[in-house]
């Protein structure tokens with residue numbers, strides 16, 4: 001198995017500068033290895049630091065200590081000390097991230113939002129657009145919405161646009177923050193299938209899934225963030 005992410009001794013403490021410099025220790029000495037083609041689910045009670053860990057893997061947060069080694073172009077690089085240029089390249093080529101909520105840019109159409117990651121990599125517009133259309137159709141976003149900016153869309157529609165954008169490119173590593181939280185059963189099943197297809201292409205997936213059925217369908221490993229403990233797939237109620 002190819003190791004795609006190797007976290008060593010990761011700790012994260014937030015400092016609330018506008019509230020008297022209060023220190024909030026959230027992650028303490030996390031160790032975790034994530035493999036190609038496997039789905040690692042982050043588990044733990046609300047507030048245990050699941051999203052903080054996922055965001056740290058996307059270099060949204062700088063670790064207070066420890067290392068996050070990520071396989072990028074065949075080499076392990078530590079996100080904690082990567083240059084901003086390296087981080088941009090890692091995000092462009094290696095790590096995809098589907099956040100819980102779509103960051104909507106006014107006046108940018110749904111089609112443009114979804115195809116942007118491919119356009120950023122220099123893929124021709126026609127090819128990018130046909131992939132965007134394929135995903136939007138599969139995710140049941142009605143065609144009448146494709147030319148509109150998604151700012152007025154329902155929560156579930158925005159989430160599916162976000163998923164289409166996250167899946168339009170085959171990343172070696174894909175981070176998913178509750179991708180099915182606002183979805184009905186039918187669309188949840190479609191997202192499960194998209195994730196399974198991505199795993200079959202050898203992508204390493206790290207996800208937060210509050211729905212026990214989704215975890216059951218996808219997890220190869222469950223990492224309990226509260227306990228800093230990795231276990232093989234288990235049924236968690």
Ligand SMILES: Nc1ncnc2c1ncn2[C@@H]1O[C@H](COP(=O)(O)OP(=O)(O)OP(=O)(O)O)[C@@H](O)[C@H]1O
Nearest residue numbers: 014015024026044045046047048049050051052053
């Ligand atoms: N940028 C930040 N600044 C200060 N505190 C933060 C920041 N981000 C997260 N926290 C705090 O870290 C703790 C963990 O938050 P996080 O969102 O990682 O938890 P979680 O396990 O994903 O929770 P949930 O399951 O409720 O989404 C919370 O107490 C939160 O307030």
